[in-house]
Amino acid sequence: MEQKILFITDKPLRKNLLSKIFKNHGENSELVFTENAESGIKIIKKNNIKAIFASEQLPDMDGYDFLYRIKKMNISIPVILIFEERNEAMVSEAIKKGALDCVLRNTRSFYAYPFVLDRAIARYELETERAEREWLISESQKLWVAVIDGIRDYILITDNELKIFRANKALSEMFNKHPKDLIGLSLSGLFGDDTAKMLKEMSDDRISKTEEKIIGEQTYLISVFPFNYNDKDFNIYVMKNISEMYRLKEQLYHSYKLASLGLLISGIAHEINNPITGIITYAELLKMKSKDEQITTGLQKMLNGAERCKHIIENLLTFSRQKSPSRTLESVNDIIDRTIELRSYWLRKNNIEIIRKYSEVPFTLIDPQQIQLVILNILLNAEHAIVDSGIENGKVTFETLFNTDKSKIIINISDNGCGIPQNIISRIFDPFFTTKPVGTGTGLGLSIAHGIIAEHGGEIKVESKKDEGTTFIIELPYEKQSKGNVQIIT
Numbered sequence: 001m002e003q004k005i006l007f008i009t010d011k012p013l014r015k016n017l018l019s020k021i022f023k024n025h026g027e028n029s030e031l032v033f034t035e036n037a038e039s040g041i042k043i044i045k046k047n048n049i050k051a052i053f054a055s056e057q058l059p060d061m062d063g064y065d066f067l068y069r070i071k072k073m074n075i076s077i078p079v080i081l082i083f084e085e086r087n088e089a090m091v092s093e094a095i096k097k098g099a100l101d102c103v104l105r106n107t108r109s110f111y112a113y114p115f116v117l118d119r120a121i122a123r124y125e126l127e128t129e130r131a132e133r134e135w136l137i138s139e140s141q142k143l144w145v146a147v148i149d150g151i152r153d154y155i156l157i158t159d160n161e162l163k164i165f166r167a168n169k170a171l172s173e174m175f176n177k178h179p180k181d182l183i184g185l186s187l188s189g190l191f192g193d194d195t196a197k198m199l200k201e202m203s204d205d206r207i208s209k210t211e212e213k214i215i216g217e218q219t220y221l222i223s224v225f226p227f228n229y230n231d232k233d234f235n236i237y238v239m240k241n242i243s244e245m246y247r248l249k250e251q252l253y254h255s256y257k258l259a260s261l262g263l264l265i266s267g268i269a270h271e272i273n274n275p276i277t278g279i280i281t282y283a284e285l286l287k288m289k290s291k292d293e294q295i296t297t298g299l300q301k302m303l304n305g306a307e308r309c310k311h312i313i314e315n316l317l318t319f320s321r322q323k324s325p326s327r328t329l330e331s332v333n334d335i336i337d338r339t340i341e342l343r344s345y346w347l348r349k350n351n352i353e354i355i356r357k358y359s360e361v362p363f364t365l366i367d368p369q370q371i372q373l374v375i376l377n378i379l380l381n382a383e384h385a386i387v388d389s390g391i392e393n394g395k396v397t398f399e400t401l402f403n404t405d406k407s408k409i410i411i412n413i414s415d416n417g418c419g420i421p422q423n424i425i426s427r428i429f430d431p432f433f434t435t436k437p438v439g440t441g442t443g444l445g446l447s448i449a450h451g452i453i454a455e456h457g458g459e460i461k462v463e464s465k466k467d468e469g470t471t472f473i474i475e476l477p478y479e480k481q482s483k484g485n486v487q488i489i490t
């Protein structure tokens with residue numbers, strides 16, 4: 001659309017002369033004339049207006065109101081106000097309110113209009129450019145703050161006296177504060193003396209560096225970057241909490257260790273299995289043939305030892321997960337009953353009472369042999385803890401529950417034995433951790449139980465008080481339908 005120059009005035013103007021003057025000046029834009037502000041605004045909305053000459057007094061509003069109106073309408077066109085007579089105060093008022101220049105309405109001044117317009121447009125472009133630049137600067141500052149606040153590591157800038165100059169949102173949130181509230185605080189005021197001292201030491205030599213540090217119970221990777229601004233020294237600290245990463249690394253390392261241990265164990269166990277079977281078979285054969293009592297007793301001792309080795313090997317093989325689980329729909333109450341049955345002689349012998357607190361628990365998909373092994377291992381430990389504590393009325397309570405909400409089957413097994421001291425409770429599920437005398441326990445019972453329950457997608461926990469007793473809590477997910485290729489027996 002062709003550009004136009006708009007004149008808004010109800011005063012006489014000598015339009016033809018003005019058009020000629022602008023043309024002679026080399027101005028191609030058409031001149032458009034209207035008498036009041038309202039009609040002027042209509043023209044502005046419909047046309048491509050290059051600049052506006054408007055009277056300082058219009059029939060419907062004064063020039064200042066007009067300036068205010070178009071500013072409010074977000075119309076950005078250079079405006080030159082036309083005065084009837086010279087009045088410096090009014091001119092400076094007009095410029096203050098947004099007019100780019102002022103002219104007088106008389107024939108002599110008309111000749112100056114194109115020059116005033118050129119000057120006004122140049123000024124307008126300069127101002128627009130400056131405003132854009134300022135806008136860009138303020139936007140980029142806002143973006144920068146948003147970027148720094150978007151980083152979830154803690155970022156902190158201090159001056160040389162270790163007063164906080166800037167802090168990002170992540171850091172301020174750690175202290176339940178707004179970033180602004182941290183400005184001006186001292187490092188020791190925020191982190192305490194020890195941490196402040198450590199941070200200061202990191203920046204003392206004014207060399208960028210990254211170090212691992214412990215603050216409270218968390219491990220941080222802290223980088224310090226010294227810099228100079230306006231001839232003053234500052235430090236940027238970037239702190240990343242790596243405690244979780246550490247924990248995961250250790251967990252990973254632990255599972256690697258277990259996996260390689262499992263491989264090693266299964267190799268050795270398989271190698272020993274055959275010779276032991278040979279020893280047992282031949283010892284039994286010889287025992288049957290032997291008539292000498294001393295030799296028979298010796299052979300029986302040999303058999304006992306070999307049987308014990310076989311038992312340990314079986315445990316080791318289970319630990320290294322050589323058996324793949326075969327799941328069927330089973331009742332955990334029945335499995336517990338069967339396990340107790342297995343130990344009935346010993347339970348009677350040690351005068352241990354069994355208390356059953358069964359709930360109606362639905363059949364669920366589990367490997368019955370493996371779950372039986374879990375219950376057996378826990379029961380054996382309970383028996384041992386009761387015998388160890390020397391109490392007369394030993395009790396083992398089996399409680400089953402069905403949590404319909406969370407679709408979990410819960411088995412609680414409690415004993416009133418010696419209990420587990422707090423300092424070892426975190427290690428009882430570790431493979432080969434045992435407090436039993438050499439030759440009695442392998443320390444595999446609970447790690448096998450833990451592995452089996454984990455393979456079932458469940459959890460096993462322990463609660464214990466020394467000299468009062470122990471409770472093992474097993475949570476199994478309730479699964480009534482086979483998800484994979486397993487057989488369901490109903």
Ligand SMILES: Nc1ncnc2c1ncn2[C@@H]1O[C@H](COP(=O)(O)OP(=O)(O)OP(=O)(O)O)[C@@H](O)[C@H]1O
Nearest residue numbers: 381382385419428434435441442443444445446470
């Ligand atoms: N009910 C319990 N009461 C007290 N201590 C227990 C109980 N259950 C386990 N513990 C402790 O946890 C340790 C580890 O148990 P775990 O069953 O893994 O190995 P173990 O019984 O020592 O040996 P294994 O079961 O291989 O014969 C035990 O040595 C014992 O110190």
Ligand SMILES: [Mg+2]
Nearest residue numbers: 377381445446
């Ligand atoms: Mg055990």
